[in-house]
Structure formats: C-alpha cells, structure tokens
Amino acid sequence: MINFLKYKTVYFLISTVVILSGIFSIYYYGYNVSIDFAGGTNIAYQFNKKIAKTDIEPIFKNKKIKIFSISITGSNRLHARTSSIDEKQEKQIRDEAEKKLNAKIQLLLFETVGPTLGRETIIKTIIASLVASLGILLYLTFAFKNLKYGLAAIIAAIHDLLVLFGTFSLISHFLGAELDLLFVTAILTTMSFSVHDTIVVFDKIREYRKKEWKSDFKTIANRAVTETMVRSLNNSLTIILMLVALVLIGGEVIRFFVLTLLIGTITGTYSSPFVAVPILELLERRKSS
Amino acid sequence: MKTSKILIGIFLLMFFGIVYIDLPQKINLKYTLGKKNISYSFNHPNLDFKLFGLTIKKNFSTQLGLDLKGGSHLVFEADMKNIAASDRTDALISTRDTIERRVNLFGVSEPNIQTLKVGNSDRIIVDLPGITDVSEAVGLIGQTAQLDFREQASLEAKVATTTPLFLQMSKRTGLTGKNVKRSLVQFDQTGKPSVGLEFDSTGAKMFEEITGRNVGRPVAIFLDDFPLSIPTVQQQITGGQAIITGNFSLEEAKKLSIAINSGALPVSIRLIEQRNIGPTLGQDQVNKSIIAGIIGLLAVILFMILYYGRLGFIATMALIIYGLISLAIIKTIPIVLTLPGIAGFILSIGMAVDSNILIFERIKEELRRGNDFNLAIKWGFGRAIDAIKDANITTLLVAFILFNPVNWDIFPQFGLIKGFALTLFIGVMTSLFTGVFITKRLIYFFYKPK
Numbered sequence A: 001m002i003n004f005l006k007y008k009t010v011y012f013l014i015s016t017v018v019i020l021s022g023i024f025s026i027y028y029y030g031y032n033v034s035i036d037f038a039g040g041t042n043i044a045y046q047f048n049k050k051i052a053k054t055d056i057e058p059i060f061k062n063k064k065i066k067i068f069s070i071s072i073t074g075s076n077r078l079h080a081r082t083s084s085i086d087e088k089q090e091k092q093i094r095d096e097a098e099k100k101l102n103a104k105i106q107l108l109l110f111e112t113v114g115p116t117l118g119r120e121t122i123i124k125t126i127i128a129s130l131v132a133s134l135g136i137l138l139y140l141t142f143a144f145k146n147l148k149y150g151l152a153a154i155i156a157a158i159h160d161l162l163v164l165f166g167t168f169s170l171i172s173h174f175l176g177a178e179l180d181l182l183f184v185t186a187i188l189t190t191m192s193f194s195v196h197d198t199i200v201v202f203d204k205i206r207e208y209r210k211k212e213w214k215s216d217f218k219t220i221a222n223r224a225v226t227e228t229m230v231r232s233l234n235n236s237l238t239i240i241l242m243l244v245a246l247v248l249i250g251g252e253v254i255r256f257f258v259l260t261l262l263i264g265t266i267t268g269t270y271s272s273p274f275v276a277v278p279i280l281e282l283l284e285r286r287k288s289s
Numbered sequence B: 001m002k003t004s005k006i007l008i009g010i011f012l013l014m015f016f017g018i019v020y021i022d023l024p025q026k027i028n029l030k031y032t033l034g035k036k037n038i039s040y041s042f043n044h045p046n047l048d049f050k051l052f053g054l055t056i057k058k059n060f061s062t063q064l065g066l067d068l069k070g071g072s073h074l075v076f077e078a079d080m081k082n083i084a085a086s087d088r089t090d091a092l093i094s095t096r097d098t099i100e101r102r103v104n105l106f107g108v109s110e111p112n113i114q115t116l117k118v119g120n121s122d123r124i125i126v127d128l129p130g131i132t133d134v135s136e137a138v139g140l141i142g143q144t145a146q147l148d149f150r151e152q153a154s155l156e157a158k159v160a161t162t163t164p165l166f167l168q169m170s171k172r173t174g175l176t177g178k179n180v181k182r183s184l185v186q187f188d189q190t191g192k193p194s195v196g197l198e199f200d201s202t203g204a205k206m207f208e209e210i211t212g213r214n215v216g217r218p219v220a221i222f223l224d225d226f227p228l229s230i231p232t233v234q235q236q237i238t239g240g241q242a243i244i245t246g247n248f249s250l251e252e253a254k255k256l257s258i259a260i261n262s263g264a265l266p267v268s269i270r271l272i273e274q275r276n277i278g279p280t281l282g283q284d285q286v287n288k289s290i291i292a293g294i295i296g297l298l299a300v301i302l303f304m305i306l307y308y309g310r311l312g313f314i315a316t317m318a319l320i321i322y323g324l325i326s327l328a329i330i331k332t333i334p335i336v337l338t339l340p341g342i343a344g345f346i347l348s349i350g351m352a353v354d355s356n357i358l359i360f361e362r363i364k365e366e367l368r369r370g371n372d373f374n375l376a377i378k379w380g381f382g383r384a385i386d387a388i389k390d391a392n393i394t395t396l397l398v399a400f401i402l403f404n405p406v407n408w409d410i411f412p413q414f415g416l417i418k419g420f421a422l423t424l425f426i427g428v429m430t431s432l433f434t435g436v437f438i439t440k441r442l443i444y445f446f447y448k449p450k
Helices: A004-028 A053-062 A087-101 A115-144 A147-175 A181-211 A217-249 A252-288 B002-022 B085-106 B134-142 B201-213 B250-264 B279-308 B310-332 B339-368 B373-403 B415-446
Strands: A040-047 A067-073 A077-082 A105-113 B026-033 B036-043 B047-051 B054-058 B071-079 B112-118 B121-129 B147-151 B171-176 B180-187 B193-199 B219-223 B226-229 B241-244 B268-277
Touching: A004 A147, A004 A217, A004 A252, A040 A087, A053 A067, A053 A077, A053 A087, A087 A105, A087 B134, A087 B268, A115 A147, A115 A181, A115 B373, A147 A181, A147 A252, A181 A217, A181 A252, A181 B339, A181 B373, A181 B415, A217 A252, A217 B279, A217 B339, A252 B279, A252 B339, B002 B310, B071 B085, B071 B134, B085 B112, B085 B121, B134 B268, B147 B201, B171 B201, B180 B250, B193 B201, B193 B250, B279 B310, B279 B339, B310 B339, B310 B415, B339 B373, B339 B415, B373 B415
Parallel strands: none
Antiparallel strands: A040 A077, A040 A105, A067 A077, A105 B268, B026 B036, B047 B054, B071 B121, B071 B268, B112 B121, B147 B171, B147 B219, B180 B193, B193 B241, B219 B226
C-alpha cells in the first residue's frame, strides 16, 4: 500500500498551477469563438490552381464584408471566416473569384449562423451542463447514501472542467482551435468520464468501510487508491490509445475535439485519486472532529 | 448440460444474424492468384419476405449525415407577427408541408424537414442531402405558397382526350390565393367531407365569372404549380363561397384545407442558419477516421493481450463482438452517422474495454486471496458489477441530456451533438451487455485454470 494521501499538498499545488495558468490564458488570450456561438460565416473553397490570399481578399473587401481570418492550405484550398453573409452574396463572391482568377471553384463548405442563434446556443449549453452536474450529484448521493461522495465527485469534475477550459484557451491561442459545439460535447463527456473514474475508487472505499470499519478513513482511502491505480491507468491507456490515433491520423474537422477529449481523459484520470479522494478525506475529517 | 448447448445454439444464431446485418452493401474483390484472375462481387441481400401475412422489408445500409455525404442544412424562422396565437401551430405545420412538397418537386432524395419551437420562435429545419447549390434551393423554399385557379386552355376547341386533365388546365384565370379569405373542412348532406372556400369581394366576383363560363367543365386549383384538385363546375356560383367536393377522406380534406390556407395565409420565413458541406470534404474525413479507429483498436488489443495474456484474448473477443453488435444496431435503427457520431463510437470502444479491465482486476485480486478459480470468477464479477453499474449510469445520464429525446427547448437541440450522444448511448448500453454477460460466458468457455 502506498500512502498517497501524504502528498495531498503536492496534488493541490499541481492542480492550482494548471488551473491558474489556464485562467491567465483565458484572461489574456481569450478564445477564438466559432460561428456556433458568435454568429458569422465560414467558407471553404477548393480551386483548381494555385492561389494567393491577396487574390481573394479584395473581392470580400469590395463588398464590404469583414474578414476575420483567411488562410490557404495545400496551395489551392481557401478557408475564410467573415461577418454573416447570405447564400446570394456567397455565390457572387464565388463567381467573381472564378472570373478574376480564371479558375474553377468547388464549394467545400459554407456555413452561416445568425447572431441571435449563437446566444441561444450558449444559454442552452450552460443549462445542459448544470442539469448534468445536478443529476450526477443526486445519483451519487443516492448510490452511496452519502452527500459527501457526490460532492467530492462533482468537485473533481469541476476541477477537470476548469482544466479543460484553461488549456483550451491555450490551444485556441497557439493552435487556432475554435470554441464550438464540439467543445461543449467534449466538456460534458469529460465530466461523465471523470465521474466514472471517481466512482470506481469510491466503490472500493465503500467496500472497505463496510468490511474494516475499525480502520481509519485515511488507511482505507490509501488502500482503495492503491488497488484501483492499475485499473485506472490501464483503462485510461486504452481510451488514450484510441484518441491518440484519432488526433494523429483522423480527420482535421474533429482534431481539436478529439484533442480536448484526450486532455479530458488525462485530467479525468488524474482527478479521481488526486482530487476527489483527498477532498472526500477532508470532508470526512470535518465530520469526525 | 443440455441447457448450455441450447444457449450456445441461440448465441451462434444471434451471432450469424448480427454478422449478416453488418456485411457491407457491396463488396468487390479482385485479385490475382498465380495466373488465375479471381473476381468476386457481393451484394448485400436485403430482407424482403412475407411472414404471417406481414411484409418485411428492410435494407441494412449505413446512413451518413450531411457532414459526411455533403448537403445543405437550413434553419428558417417563421414570422408569426400577423398570425393569431391559436393558428400558429397549424400555420407552421402547413408551411412545413408546403416546403416538403416543394423540396420533393426539386427532386431531393431523403429530405428531412422538421418544425422546432424554441421559446417564442417557430422554426423549420430543412436538411437536403446532396444539394450544394443552395441559393437555388433557398429561393425555391423561400417563396410563399401560391394558390391559383386555372381553366382549360381553349373553351371552344375539342379537347384531345389523351392529354392528362391537369395538362389541359393551362390557362390562368387570375384568381389566386390572395383572394381566398379562408378555407375550412365541411361535410355535405351525406356526411362526406369536403373543403369550403371563402373569397373576398374581388375574389367572389372573379369566381362568379369563371364558373359562369365553365359550367360542365373542369376548373383546377393549383398550389405551387401542382394540381391539388380539378372539380367540375355544376352551376355558376355566386356569393363568394365555393365547395370542393371529391372523394376526400377526412384526413385528405383537412390537408387540402391547410394547404389552401397556407397559400392564403402565407407565413413568411427567414433564413437564420445555413450549413453547406461539399461531398469531397466529408468522404476524406470518414476515411481518415475509420483508419484511425482501426489503428487505435489494434493498439488497444495489443495492449490488452500483452498485459492480461489469455484474459486479454477473451477481452479482444468480447470487444469484437461488441463492435459487431453496435454496428448492427446502428444499421438496423438506422442511426444517421455524423463525424462526432463516429468519434462517440470510437470513444465507446475505449470505454467498453473498461468493464473488462474492472472485472479482470477483481478476478486477479480474488485469485491472489487464494480463492479457487470458479469462486474467483463469481466473486470478481459480483464485486465489479457495482462499480460498472454506477459508473455507466452517469455516462448514460450525460448522453441522455445531450441527446435530449423529448426535444425540450431548454437543452441543446443540435444535430451534431445528438449524433455523438446517441452513438455514445448505444455504445455504453452494448458494452454493458458484452462486457459483463458475454465476457462471463467466454471466460467459462475458454479460460481454464492452470
């Protein structure tokens, strides 16, 4: 048995550093918010010849369409994010670009979201997360017949949520990921995975408390963590193997989504023994003293 | 002993059924063996047979979402300002029906048109697979429904009887939906349903003239250039009231009345969201994700076998069965696969292994404590079940909220997230079955104590 709980301060320190740097990043860099939330237009064109940014930009500018970002990948594929335009304007731009460059364009993607819809999406997302947390809390309180277990599991899940929001801001700033609906999905999945992992440890604690009611909580908790460690690592490893494969060779549309899930899996695995259990121990100690 | 043989029989039968469903629609094999060319082509046999008088027809094909096969996703908001609150639901539904009719005229295969209420806003969502020229589609959908009355091209000329009736009705009378005040379902003396029309004053006068010159002849009612009904005029009609009779069922009469009302009371709609995805982008993404999934799966299998030895082989078998069952469920329902959906499926593979790891660790623990093999398996399973159950219920809970089955408007109603939630849900349910039930059978069958 390893005395995991002895290094409680170290775990809290690690978590604090990671979360704080995330919060700093959110404060200084913020996010690239996708059109799902902010409204606007995404366009992707495939040209049949080599193109340059400077060929295309004036076409948008002449029409007084604001360009938020424009990039060219693989010498002939154009991605642009602009203010909200409709399908007629898009067709005009495409026709004009074809004429100007004497090229053929294949429309790969054209998405427009109105600004009101974006706001609505944010509200809905927040409500869904709150209801999910409440549901998990209620279920755990019911399953373990003790509110403290539910609380500790939710705190660990919120820890993971903060880690994700923070690191995503860094990814957003340095790699250009967009905060979109898929990110929300990743957040909620991570929360459920984190709780999933925590339950396995708590289940052990519950078992030992029944069997060895004489031992103090610390011993029991250390034992539970030690015994579930292999399972936790193995399980995370299998999920990580799947996700790494997707990050490296999967499609680029879901790359950041999968990357977020990957970070979520790592922090979800970490938070069960190193956040949820120490917090449960704190809660239990408060009761006995 | 006998029951276990029957069980194995049932198991094998189910297994082959599932493999049958999983087979792809079409396989073409072509390779050279020595000097022989072998060419083999396989078409998935679809179910099409009669059983106790019931026709069973089912084709098991994988349905791909718009993000994978390309197409347009359009969200319209209906402007209900001028429509009384009590008529709004009807107006929305008839607008939807009108759009559906127009989309069908456009020749789109498998369009999906839904209405959605979000707070005070009424929306119509139109999914058009394979349509990328969206300006044309939007133009077609965006017009308000137009009702108009037509008569035969020439009143004097003898009409060639071979021409279908609705093609003869080519002369527009100028009387349109604008002149119809409202339309409602009525019943004649014999109790048969018919559709009544009420014109405004101009409409009444025009209708009087039209019926006056067409006694004994047909007058047609067209909706969006599509003939709705071609009744024959019995006598000149004055007073601005018309009745369309015909062999309507109540349902048909209602539909017709709604359609006419939608022409007469058009709800103007505004496009608030549109997403168009070209087909090449999607295919590329699917291929990459599938390759990634296979490589990830191989890595997981390798790890399980290296770490757990013979138990790892059993987990691999359970995992393959898991994959086959979930694929069969996805194809049978059928679930429209989107890119996040595929990600959800791949993620659930990782989670499926977890049940096995939990059980194996418990069994090893029991063996370490000196229990004999049978007891270790029994206890190992029993103990692991609690954790597996609690852990998976929370995942199911989250998937349920994301999927939002009742379409509550306080939760997300977005297609992509739903796709992810649904495959995750199916994945977790299936993994509960294979991870616990199937693995137990496999262990008793293959795993003998040393």
